[in-house]
Amino acid sequence: MRRFFLFTIVLLLIGSVSILSANDASKLTSQIDIVKGKEIVMKDQVLIPAHTIRDPGDVLNSWVATGIMAWGLGYDQSSGHIWIADPATKTAYEYTAEGEQLGSIDIGSLWIDATPFDMAFDNNGYMLIAQSGDDNAIYQVDTETGTTVSFLTGPWVTYPRGLAYDPISGDIFVGDWSSSTVYRVKGFDSDNPGESVDEMNTGMGISGLAYNFVGSTGNGTLWIAENASPEFIYEVDPDNSYEVLNTYPAPGDGAGYGGAGAAIDELGNLWLVCQGNNTVYQMEGYPTYLGGISGNVTLENADDYSGVRVSVGNRAGVTDEFGEYSILGVAPGTYDVQAFALGYGYDTVTDVVVDEIMVDDVDFSLVLIGGPPENLSASDDQETTVTITWDTPAGESPIGYNLYRSSVSGASYSMLANTTELSYVDENVGETMWYYVVTALYNDGESFYSNEDEGSIDIPPMSPSNLIGELNGEAVTLQWDDNSEDDVVSYNIYYRLGTGGDFNAIANVSESEALVENVPDGVNYYYVTAVDGGDPALESPPSDMVQILKGSIPPTTLNATSGLDGHVELAWVPPGVFYYEEDFESNDGGYTATNSDPEGWAYGAPTSGPMSGHDGSENLWATNLAAEYAEANGNYTLDSPTITVVGGTP
Structure with a gap:
């Protein structure tokens, strides 16, 4: 056991004590290392007792x-x-x-x-x-x-x-x-x-x-x-x-x-x-260390001893490739110190006494335990969840399993579940591609990771883009960009005549173009969707629509208004034009406010200020709705739903 009181006492006697800054610290050998995914490790650094050379606030x-x-x-x-x-x-x-x-x-x-x-x-x-x-x-x-x-x-x-x-x-x-x-x-x-x-x-x-x-x-x-x-x-x-x-x-x-x-x-x-x-x-603040321990860890049948986690009280450290570790910030006391690594049994050194200096030679030797689960497989064909399955390790009898996942292959796994079953359904998937591994739990430790497999939900293709249409005599040629997804196998074409009614599927094609024949006179609307090769197949949201006018199409919505001087004013809507409007009287129109500030956007009937919308409706969207809503001062966002303007003139 090495002690450093002599070093400190000599400094005090010769009067060379000074406050250590970050620059001073960089001159000490073997400084603090940050090991990704693990705790802070400090090796072979002289410890200054916590009660010396500190003047917090300077x-x-x-x-x-x-x-x-x-x-x-x-x-x-x-x-x-x-x-x-x-x-x-x-x-x-x-x-x-x-x-x-x-x-x-x-x-x-x-x-x-x-x-x-x-x-x-x-x-x-x-x-x-x-x-x-x-x-x-x-x-x-x-x-x-x-x-x-x-x-x-x-x-x-x-x-x-x-x-x-x-x-x-x-x-x-x-x-x-x-x-x-x-x-x-x-x-x-x-x-x-x-x-x-x-x-x-x-x-x-x-x-x-x-x-x-x-x-x-x-x-x-x-x-x-x-x-x-x-x-x-x-x-x-x-x-x-x-x-x-x-x-x-x-x-x-x-x-x-x-x-x-x-x-x-x-x-x-x-x-x-x-x-x-x-x-x-x-x-200057307070030190990030009190006492500490250090030592060496060996692993059975291994050449690299890095990554072993050693814990003492509420502090922990990890070993380097040579099996060396050092842990600081340990309060004085008597501890059981434990070493842990996947694939190896736990090892514990009991009754380790820690004071304000380093305790050396707290050593461990870890031996191999039972193997990991086999044949892990994760699904990629379910709409909202991923199912992960695995087999029991050959010849072993684990007491349970820990399932891990990461958004990066081969690294940064976080524990997802502890179970005694041979399968698990991950319900919190989103649209991320997840990488799964599982370990077997034994009475004396946790196994190595199993094989890794990727899993994701079956996501519908993206909407086709850049749809254009051109009328050539009695036929319409439709063209759009190929979808970038590898699993898209075909496209559905939808059609409607006029501004009202439902769209109907009229064709399924394997290429990103189609010829629609026998087009009737009137306002014709088309959109396309992408279809993947899954079972069941998933279909993308609609593309943007195109409008094709064919033949003589009369205007709509003719209005006549008499003028004061005896003339009549006529107004109408051109062919194919459709106007979007929403008075918000019956509901909020699907709009959403992203603020939580009471002066931000809100839906309802105002209690002061202007009391109604311009058309006389009682309900509306407004900022600062509960007060003089026209006087709100801030940046607030109101998001509309997807608005389909079918007439081509928004």
């Missing part, structure tokens, strides 16, 4: 983020870089800890009409971003590709500005500025992402959140940055009704309403951004 470093509007902030421990979200350009910018801009990603393309705010990084190395204005979702983003991995919504409703991630539980904290409420929800790797854990109205104008999994309590604390006047930074205990533990003045321009994003680095320092002066601050 500003250690600051720099101006020039040329951007700096609001959201995240800290990537795998690189030591700062990310800043700009709500004006909907862009995330990457900086070094010294303020050098390295690059950016366009996050505005991930959603429509929304503003990015605070950021965090999860155990998978993905960036989490809070956005407000579209679906108020938390997005999980791959910074290497700039693409969305997943997203979740939760109980917050209006203005989610603050965001923090607990790397131990995987929970996500969301701070709603307008309601002053912190919501803790299950994270992306849980069985129920977005499920509420707890919530608390803090009374603070929350602009940023950061989670320290040790903090001043040793059990994890939450930092809250405030956008208010005056402004403070609060350390609270989320496990004790969000009790305020410490309060510090917010760095910034002092004008108030400048608070924005927040994040914690690997040494427990707090990074903040002030939107008032576009400045990033590094403020």
Whole structure:
């Protein structure tokens, strides 16, 4: 067992103690590594006892983020870089800890009409971003590709500005500025992402959140940055009704309403951004470590010992390819330490005593257990669900099975179900292609993954596009673009004469063109659909319609109005013209409002202001319906249903 008190005492005696910044940390060997899908691992780093060289609240470093509007902030421990979200350009910018801009990603393309705010990084190395204005979702983003991995919504409703991630539980904290409420929800790797854990109205104008999994309590604390006047930074205990533990003045321009994003680095320092002066601050916080353990793990019949999960209390780490691991942030106490890897039996070392230094040589040797299930198969021909089946491992008697899925082949599996059956019906599929694996559970461990198989619902083809029609004598030639789907085998052609009545199928063709003969005089309408080769076959929604006028077609809806000077005014509708109108008297017309603001769009009868529609109808759609609805001030969206204008003149 190695002890580091001597190292620390020597430093104290020679008077060379200094506060460790992120730059200082980079000079230490074998720094913190982020292992995707696992916990934080720190190897062979000298530990400084939690009670020394800390003065929380002091500003250690600051720099101006020039040329951007700096609001959201995240800290990537795998690189030591700062990310800043700009709500004006909907862009995330990457900086070094010294303020050098390295690059950016366009996050505005991930959603429509929304503003990015605070950021965090999860155990998978993905960036989490809070956005407000579209679906108020938390997005999980791959910074290497700039693409969305997943997203979740939760109980917050209006203005989610603050965001923090607990790397131990995987929970996500969301701070709603307008309601002053912190919501803790299950994270992306849980069985129920977005499920509420707890919530608390803090009374603070929350602009940023950061989670320290040790903090001043040793059990994890939450930092809250405030956008208010005056402004403070609060350390609270989320496990004790969000009790305020410490309060510090917010760095910034002092004008108030400048608070924005927040994040914690690997040494427990707090990074903040002030939107008032576009400045990033590094403020000293509390350490992210107490005591710790380290050791080595071996695997039977394996050359690579990486990926073994070792857990102690509420902390965990993973091994590297040599089987070495190290876990920090362990509170003093006596623990049973367990090692786990798929395909191997559990191994436990009991009665490990941890204090404020490293406990070395907590070693494990894992042996192989029973094999995985066989012949996993996932369906791809059902309309709304995917059925997954598998066989019992040959010669084995598992006590159950864990089913996993991922949207990426061969990686990032999340557990979908635990069952004792040999099949499972996935009802939460959507239009995603899912990749499934299953493991067998034994009394002494969990098997390797089975074979992988992809599954999806049977999705109807897309509507054919760019339909055109041309009259040639007594026949109409129809042409459209080939559908891109490989499973489309034919097209149905539908026809109607006149502006009323139903369409009828008149032909099924295998090519993207057709000749319709013996076309009658009048207004002729055509559309096409795509048909796949499934059993039963699925048909796409209709294409756009084309209108073909043939022969002499009289106008319709002739109206005569007498004038005051004795003349008569005539008005009529040209052939084939159809007007869309909706008075909303009997129903809302299928329109939907995407806002939750009471001043936004609403359907019903107004109680003040103009009391009816222009045609005298009582019900209508309006903004600020409950008050003087013509005076609403904001951006609100009202979406119409699909409107089919059959006359060709919308």
